[in-house]
Amino acid sequence: MHAVVLIKQVPDTTEVRIDPKTNTMIRAGVPSILNPYDANAVEEAVRWRERLGGKVTVITMGPPQAKEALRKCLSFGADRAILLTDRAFAGADTLATSYALATTIQKIMETEPVDLVFCGRQAIDGDTGQVGPGVARRLGFEQLTYVIKVDEIDPEKGEIQVRRVVEDGIEVVRTKLPALLTVEKEINEVRYATMPDLLRAARQEIEVWTKDTIGADPNQCGLKGSPTVVSKSFVPSPPDRHLQLFEGDVAAQAAALAEKLSHLDVFAGRLG
Amino acid sequence: MAEEKFDVIVVGAGPAGTAAALTAAKAGLDVVVVERGDYPGAKNVMGGVLYADMMSSLIPEFWKNAPLERRIIEQRYFLVHGESAVSIGYRNPQYANDPPNNFTVLRAKFDKWFAEQAEAAGAFIITETVARELIRENGKVIGIRTDREEGDLYADVVIIADGVNSLLAKQAGFHPEWKPDQVALAVKEIIALPKEVIEDRFNIESGQGVTYEFFGQVTNGMVGNAFVYTNNESLSVGLGVMLADLVKSGLHPYDLLDEFKSHPMVAALLKGGETKEYMAHLIPEGGVDAMPPLYGNGFMICGDAAQMVNALTREGSNMAMESGRIAGEVAKLAKDRNDFSVNTLSEYQRRLEKSFVLQDLHQFRNTTKYLEHNQHFLSLYPELADMALHEFFLVDGASKREKIRRIMDRVKQKRSLWRIGRDFYGLYKNMK
Numbered sequence: 001m002h003a004v005v006l007i008k009q010v011p012d013t014t015e016v017r018i019d020p021k022t023n024t025m026i027r028a029g030v031p032s033i034l035n036p037y038d039a040n041a042v043e044e045a046v047r048w049r050e051r052l053g054g055k056v057t058v059i060t061m062g063p064p065q066a067k068e069a070l071r072k073c074l075s076f077g078a079d080r081a082i083l084l085t086d087r088a089f090a091g092a093d094t095l096a097t098s099y100a101l102a103t104t105i106q107k108i109m110e111t112e113p114v115d116l117v118f119c120g121r122q123a124i125d126g127d128t129g130q131v132g133p134g135v136a137r138r139l140g141f142e143q144l145t146y147v148i149k150v151d152e153i154d155p156e157k158g159e160i161q162v163r164r165v166v167e168d169g170i171e172v173v174r175t176k177l178p179a180l181l182t183v184e185k186e187i188n189e190v191r192y193a194t195m196p197d198l199l200r201a202a203r204q205e206i207e208v209w210t211k212d213t214i215g216a217d218p219n220q221c222g223l224k225g226s227p228t229v230v231s232k233s234f235v236p237s238p239p240d241r242h243l244q245l246f247e248g249d250v251a252a253q254a255a256a257l258a259e260k261l262s263h264l265d266v267f268a269g270r271l272g
Numbered sequence: 273m274a275e276e277k278f279d280v281i282v283v284g285a286g287p288a289g290t291a292a293a294l295t296a297a298k299a300g301l302d303v304v305v306v307e308r309g310d311y312p313g314a315k316n317v318m319g320g321v322l323y324a325d326m327m328s329s330l331i332p333e334f335w336k337n338a339p340l341e342r343r344i345i346e347q348r349y350f351l352v353h354g355e356s357a358v359s360i361g362y363r364n365p366q367y368a369n370d371p372p373n374n375f376t377v378l379r380a381k382f383d384k385w386f387a388e389q390a391e392a393a394g395a396f397i398i399t400e401t402v403a404r405e406l407i408r409e410n411g412k413v414i415g416i417r418t419d420r421e422e423g424d425l426y427a428d429v430v431i432i433a434d435g436v437n438s439l440l441a442k443q444a445g446f447h448p449e450w451k452p453d454q455v456a457l458a459v460k461e462i463i464a465l466p467k468e469v470i471e472d473r474f475n476i477e478s479g480q481g482v483t484y485e486f487f488g489q490v491t492n493g494m495v496g497n498a499f500v501y502t503n504n505e506s507l508s509v510g511l512g513v514m515l516a517d518l519v520k521s522g523l524h525p526y527d528l529l530d531e532f533k534s535h536p537m538v539a540a541l542l543k544g545g546e547t548k549e550y551m552a553h554l555i556p557e558g559g560v561d562a563m564p565p566l567y568g569n570g571f572m573i574c575g576d577a578a579q580m581v582n583a584l585t586r587e588g589s590n591m592a593m594e595s596g597r598i599a600g601e602v603a604k605l606a607k608d609r610n611d612f613s614v615n616t617l618s619e620y621q622r623r624l625e626k627s628f629v630l631q632d633l634h635q636f637r638n639t640t641k642y643l644e645h646n647q648h649f650l651s652l653y654p655e656l657a658d659m660a661l662h663e664f665f666l667v668d669g670a671s672k673r674e675k676i677r678r679i680m681d682r683v684k685q686k687r688s689l690w691r692i693g694r695d696f697y698g699l700y701k702n703m704k
């Protein structure tokens with residue numbers, strides 16, 4: 001079983017400041033971390049490799065320092081790491097990001113099959129959750145989003161069964177491989193890497209690929225391939241909440257509440 | 273899995289550990305660094321002053337790439353009494369040219385960059401890992417036990433650079449718990465201010481910086497000082513006092529810092545700033561008398577872990593780097609001779625004695641103690657200086673001759689000239 005995990009290096013949002021004038025993130029000086037959901041994605045892929053055998057390949061598209069995040073994934077047990085980096089990819093929105101990542105996976109599939117792709121539920125900086133589905137669509141893979149548990153992977157039949165969170169409950173889905181999963185944090189607990197794993201990760205070569213390695217169409221990459229226009233980004237102001245406690249027995253409390261509500265415009269025209 | 277054996281294990285990726293790792297890796301040794309922080313510098317969130325001379329000997333022309341904040345063009349000292357202060361300083365814009373002299377850094381960024389240089393030289397840096405104890409065999413240190421699974425690491429020599437709390441050295445019995453008169457407690461804050469405001473307030477250009485050190489009443493007469501350093505878009509503001517004094521006074525360090533920050537002279541510098549981070553940290557100030565053995569069979573101890581701080585000037589990072597560099601060189605020598613016993617590692621002590629590290633520490637051996645036992649240096653003398661200059665600058669029709677007479681009279685009321693003479697001769701003797 002060959003699993004590819006897509007991971008992203010993100011600014012540690014617990015340390016990000018917002019510029020009050022421009023309302024944009026001040027990224028300078030903020031340490032970068034592995035997107036927390038992606039750590040769970042790697043962990044899940046590694047756990048299934050431990051059960052079924054095979055291989056885990058991690059890929060990120062990003063600047064050279066994203067190697068740090070890849071190394072961390074290697075220490076979690078991934079076998080191979082590819083950094084996709086090129087000036088041509090700069091300024092990519094989710095459309096261009098998913099194009100570059102899908103093209104990379106296709107390149108890998110020229111030499112070996114890919115059965116599963118794991119993504120995080122979303123990146124904590126961009127927060128769109130669109131990259132995974134975008135990649136699945138381009139590859140023609142089944143997509144399973146918001147997965148909290150993988151019940152079974154049956155390589156013989158080429159099937160997978162997962163539980164995913166939907167608005168009003170949990171959905172159990174069974175589908176054909178190859179598939180792409182986006183995972184929630186509760187899917188597993190990331191294990192603390194062992195010393196031998198850390199040393200292996202520190203020693204391992206990280207492959208660096210460019211747009212030419214994957215034969216990408218420059219017009220679909222980076223800024224050129226990104227139709228997204230950010231017109232405004234802002235911090236929502238906290239909602240205006242008031243708390244009022246009514247005293248007295250139940251009847252008195254109810255009367256006071258009704259009186260109060262009648263003065264608010266929430267029930268305008270219905271009461272009194 | 274076969275046991276991992278390296279030439280050198282370094283514990284701690286602060287200035288000392290990284291300097292050691294860089295030097296040893298450059299010399300071709302197989303080096304692993306173990307650091308408990310998420311990344312080197314993660315635990316050192318604050319700013320401080322570093323010294324170019326030391327850095328250049330490790331990384332020539334480092335200023336071209338290192339994340340420096342501001343190059344110090346002015347160093348000023350304030351002797352505070354009440355709302356007033358006597359100050360002396362030196363300013364020279366030439367200090368901003370290459371190579372810079374002193375510069376401010378934010379350790380979180382700087383330590384990370386510095387460790388990346390060691391990594392580029394071939395050292396492995398293992399983060400988020402705590403070294404728990406030394407592994408010893410037949411009286412020789414042969415490795416460390418970490419908190420990772422299968423976490424034992426082995427090496428010919430272990431360089432202990434785990435900072436002031438040095439768990440490893442303490443646990444191995446190389447030294448007892450520091451006594452309250454061997455460490456100072458420092459509290460620091462990073463206060464964010466726009467770049468332009470800082471440059472306006474401190475009268476500097478982009479890239480230039482200042483350091484202000486405050487003595488006297490800011491520490492309520494305790495041995496210690498306070499400081500304000502300029503970073504690019506923030507100020508490092510802090511205060512450190514001898515732990516023993518602090519305990520005796522019953523004061524809380526944060527209250528002292530708050531008091532310092534609200535001093536009219538300081539408040540004006542910080543106005544409108546927002547506190548981003550704060551922390552408390554110990555500074556080893558016991559000097560040579562508190563030093564653990566610096567080496568033994570299979571190990572060497574560097575930097576704060578070995579009490580290498582000049583208490584008077586708070587220069588710790590450059591002693592850390594120098595001792596780390598020397599330890600790296602001695603590790604290489606030991607490898608060449610294939611002897612990691614005291615016979616070769618004693619060379620570490622010999623080289624330190626020839627360097628400014630042990631020379632300065634010997635020179636200032638008794639100064640802190642002298643100041644501690646003669647607290648009027650930080651209480652009475654600032655008061656006298658304040659009175660004298662106040663009188664001197666006050667325009668009230670008295671002749672200058674008359675003013676000097678008045679000053680001398682009032683000084684003599686507080687302390688006889690003979691005793692003042694003796695105080696300063698004593699201080700001089702203790703610094704010689």
Ligand SMILES: Cc1cc2nc3c(=O)[nH]c(=O)nc-3n(C[C@@H](O)[C@H](O)[C@H](O)COP(=O)(O)OP(=O)(O)OC[C@H]3O[C@@H](n4cnc5c(N)ncnc54)[C@H](O)[C@@H]3O)c2cc1C
Binds near residue numbers: 131
């Ligand atoms: C409001 C807004 C403003 C933006 N502004 C800009 C801008 O000014 N300039 C600009 O260039 N872009 C901008 N972007 C887009 C860009 O920053 C996105 O972050 C990027 O396209 C990835 O989308 P995402 O972060 O939402 O990832 P998500 O879709 O939330 O990520 C889901 C998962 O996809 C995978 N994944 C995501 N990105 C990568 C990657 N690079 N490599 C490997 N795997 C990955 C991970 O598994 C991740 O967990 C903006 C996006 C938004 C929503």
Ligand SMILES: Cc1cc2nc3c(=O)[nH]c(=O)nc-3n(C[C@H](O)[C@H](O)[C@H](O)COP(=O)(O)OP(=O)(O)OC[C@H]3O[C@@H](n4cnc5c(N)ncnc54)[C@H](O)[C@@H]3O)c2cc1C
Binds near residue numbers: 322459512554
């Ligand atoms: C408030 C304050 C201001 C200062 N200002 C200055 C200044 O302006 N200029 C100056 O030169 N010096 C200054 N110093 C002193 C200077 O910070 C220290 O002397 C210097 O950092 C010592 O370097 P080091 O490498 O020995 O120790 P540290 O910098 O303390 O590094 C030790 C490293 O070891 C790691 N570590 C500790 N234990 C373990 C373990 N068991 N396992 C793994 N890793 C471990 C720590 O996380 C840390 O990264 C100041 C100190 C303080 C507290």
